[in-house]
Amino acid sequence: xxxxxxxxxxxxxxxxxxxxxxxxxxxxxxxxxxxxxxxxxxxxxxxxxxxxxxxxxxxxxxxxxxxxxxxxxxxxxxxxxxxxxxxxxxxxxxxxxxxxxxxxxxxxxxxxxxxxxxxxxxxxxxxxxxxxxxxxxxxxxxxxxxxxxxxxxxxxxxxxxxxxxxxxxxxxxxxxxxxxxxxxxxxxxxxxxxxxxxxxxxxxxxxxxxxxxxxxxxxxxxxxxxxxxxxxxxxxxxxxxxxxxxxxxxxxxxxxxxxxxxxxxxxxxxxxxxxxxxxxxxxxxxxxxxxxxxxxxxxxxxxxx
Amino acid sequence: xxxxxxxxxxxxxxxxxxxxxxxxxxxxxxxxxxxxxxxxxxxxxxxxxxxxxxxxxxxxxxxxxxxxxxxxxxxxxxxxxxxxxxxxxxxxxxxxxxxxxxxxxxxxxxxxxxxxxxxxxxxxxxxxxxxxxx
Ligand SMILES: Nc1ncnc2c1ncn2[C@@H]1O[C@H](COP(=O)(O)OP(=O)(O)OP(=O)(O)O)[C@@H](O)[C@H]1O
Ligand SMILES: [Mg+2]
Numbered sequence: 001x002x003x004x005x006x007x008x009x010x011x012x013x014x015x016x017x018x019x020x021x022x023x024x025x026x027x028x029x030x031x032x033x034x035x036x037x038x039x040x041x042x043x044x045x046x047x048x049x050x051x052x053x054x055x056x057x058x059x060x061x062x063x064x065x066x067x068x069x070x071x072x073x074x075x076x077x078x079x080x081x082x083x084x085x086x087x088x089x090x091x092x093x094x095x096x097x098x099x100x101x102x103x104x105x106x107x108x109x110x111x112x113x114x115x116x117x118x119x120x121x122x123x124x125x126x127x128x129x130x131x132x133x134x135x136x137x138x139x140x141x142x143x144x145x146x147x148x149x150x151x152x153x154x155x156x157x158x159x160x161x162x163x164x165x166x167x168x169x170x171x172x173x174x175x176x177x178x179x180x181x182x183x184x185x186x187x188x189x190x191x192x193x194x195x196x197x198x199x200x201x202x203x204x205x206x207x208x209x210x211x212x213x214x215x216x217x218x219x220x221x222x223x224x225x226x227x228x229x230x231x232x233x234x235x236x237x238x239x240x241x242x243x244x245x246x247x248x249x250x251x252x253x254x255x256x257x258x259x260x261x262x263x264x265x266x267x268x269x270x271x272x273x274x275x276x277x278x279x280x281x282x283x284x285x286x287x288x289x290x291x292x293x294x295x296x297x298x299x300x301x302x303x304x305x
Numbered sequence: 306x307x308x309x310x311x312x313x314x315x316x317x318x319x320x321x322x323x324x325x326x327x328x329x330x331x332x333x334x335x336x337x338x339x340x341x342x343x344x345x346x347x348x349x350x351x352x353x354x355x356x357x358x359x360x361x362x363x364x365x366x367x368x369x370x371x372x373x374x375x376x377x378x379x380x381x382x383x384x385x386x387x388x389x390x391x392x393x394x395x396x397x398x399x400x401x402x403x404x405x406x407x408x409x410x411x412x413x414x415x416x417x418x419x420x421x422x423x424x425x426x427x428x429x430x431x432x433x434x435x436x437x438x439x
Contacts, residue, residue, distance in 0.1 A: 191321055225324055225342070227349040230409045255344040264346065264411035265397050 010059035011137050012113035013052075021052055023105035031097055033148070038088045047098075051077050064138040066145030075149055082150045086157030095154045099147040099196070102304075106139050174200045176207040182214040183283045184246075185276065189222030192193050192230045201237045208246045215283040219276045221252030229238040237272050251279035309367040312356045314381075324353040327377065328365055334368060334375040337439050344377055344435040347415040350408035351381045351431050357402060359383025359429055369434065376417075376436040384421055384428040 004220040013020065025048055029041070046255065063070035078099065085095040114132055174196065177185050186204050190196075208216060223230065238248040250272040253261075261268075273279040284290060312323055327348040331341040348364070355362040362383030369378045388394045395413065400406030409431075415421040416433035425428040 225345055227346050227351055227353075228405045228411065229349075229353060232405055256339045260342045260346045260415065261341055263343065263414045264350075265407045265414075266405070266411075296363075 003242075008069075008113070008131060009064070009110065009138060010056065010062075011021075012109045012135075013056050013059055016112055017052060017056060017111035019104075019112070021048060021110050023108060024052070024102050026046055026177050027101040027104065028097060031101060032094075038090065039085075045076075047081055051081075064142055066142055066149065068253045071142075071146075074146065078146060078150050079153045082153040083157045087161065092151065092154060096150055097145055099143055099150050103140070103143055106143070107136065110139070124217040172205050176203055177218070178211060178213075179280055180284065180287070180289070182212065182287050183217070183280070184208065184211065184213045185213070185217045185219060185280075187219045187222065187276070190224075192223055192233055197233045199234070201240065204237060205240055207246055208241060208244045213246050214287055215249065216246050217251055217279045217283060219278060219279070220250065220251040221254070221276070226253075226257050226261060226266075227294045228264060228266060231261070231264075231268065234268060235270075238268075249273060249279040249282060251276045309365060311363050311365050312350040313361075313363050314352050314383075315361045315365055316354075317356065320349060320352045320356060323364055323366075330366055330377045331362050332434075334377055335437050336377075336435075337437075340435060340438055344379075346432075347378065347412035347433055347435070348379055349427065350412040351379070351433070354408055354431075355381045355383045355385075355429075357404075359385030361385075362428075366402075371436075374436050378418075378432065379384055379435040380429065381431045383430075387425040387429055388421075388423040388426050389425050391423055395421075 025045060028044065028048075030165060051074065054077060055071075058068070058070040058074055061070040066069075068074065081098055082095055085098075091101065095138075110132065133146070169245065174186070174228055177187070179185050184204070184207055188200065192200075204216060204218075218234065220234075226234075234250065238250075241248050248270050250270055252275065253272055271279075271282065281291065307399040310326070312326060313319060314323060314361060323372050328329070328341060328345050331344050352404050355364070360383060362381065362385070364382075365380040367378040367380075369376050393399055395410045397405075397410050398406045409421075412431075412433060415435070418432070420432045421429070422431075
């Protein structure tokens with residue numbers, strides 16, 4: 001049955017491939033696939049034509065099940081289309097539309113095939129209309145399966161993007177900066193209770209070693225909540241830094257955070273300062289430097305613009 | 306914002322989510338920065354206890370008002386192992402894990418109302434509320 005049924009679908013598609021192509025393309029353009037400008041018409045044409053070709057081949061070889069090996073090429077192609085759309089920020093609907101908008105042109109082609117059979121008259125009409133329901137079902141099932149495949153790839157691609165961004169953020173947001181010879185600062189921003197903390201800590205300790213730093217200022221102005229877990233991470237970092245021979249100063253504890261820490265019962269056994277500037281001044285004193293006011297030097301008038 | 310909403314606590318991302326939801330509630334109730342920080346921090350502690358000790362659960366977040374004062378009430382619930390000795394668990398420094406053992410007692414001190422209902426094998430329910438002090 002599948003052989004026979006799909007054979008007829010295959011014939012219908014083969015006979016009307018050009019109509020299917022132009023109707024399909026028109027539908028996608030109408031639905032605004034190009035409006036965003038993320039994909040060019042020429043590219044869409046190439047994708048559509050190539051996909052129809054492999055779909056026709058699969059059908060001609062008797063497939064109606066998207067998981068059948070004959071549709072391997074078709075799925076590969078969808079994987080590519082879906083992946084590139086996922087990367088380019090297409091919505092799920094825009095991505096799925098590639099396959100789903102093929103339904104109507106396919107049904108139209110089937111109808112045309114049946115009408116053609118009808119014009120031959122006699123038994124052909126009855127046979128054709130009896131098969132119509134089955135063809136419709138086969139095509140629906142096939143396109144739905146291919147559509148789902150598209151969505152799966154799309155979601156996987158998005159997940160990959162999110163995971164990559166997560167990794168980038170955890171690197172980006174933990175820079176250790178040198179303020180002076182032997183003085184480092186670690187401005188923390190965001191939530192501290194993920195795997196990020198591990199990265200932060202290792203980064204700081206490595207930089208302390210690399211630069212033989214004596215003092216590390218950990219600034220938490222950008223940390224929205226300090227709970228017991230955050231406090232514990234801070235304490236561990238301070239203890240580890242101490243083992244590497246560096247003293248820590250914690251700065252940027254805002255008043256509301258300070259009050260909350262007192263209620264929690266958390267004690268940071270470490271020098272703390274309200275601002276990074278205050279902490280820097282303390283750090284300079286400890287390494288035997290001071291910031292002094294220099295006499296104002298008038299810049300010579302010449303050479304100034 | 307609905308008067309009450311329930312959020313699952315199954316991962317540490319969910320803990321972050323709970324903090325954000327509670328912060329939004331506190332702001333909506335007109336809380337100042339200190340009150341906001343207190344209830345958000347208490348929520349963070351209890352959410353992580355639900356996750357780490359209770360094996361996951363959920364929190365019900367409610368906007369409440371009483372005698373013209375507005376507040377936020379949170380009910381954390383899990384079907385975990387429960388707490389055999391609640392009084393001991395509330396003591397500062399007591400932990401069965403590797404924490405500081407300050408979360409439970411701390412969240413009590415950070416709240417205006419605190420109730421805990423727990424029994425071995427049944428799970429744990431902790432309810433806290435904080436009122437706008439302005
Ligand atoms: N929901 C819960 N289910 C089971 N046991 C709990 C629960 N919440 C707290 N406990 C028990 O109470 C103890 C004390 O909790 P508390 O939050 O004070 O400390 P902690 O979570 O161990 O460390 P931290 O200071 O990081 O919060 C826990 O170690 C645990 O044994
Ligand atoms: Mg805890």
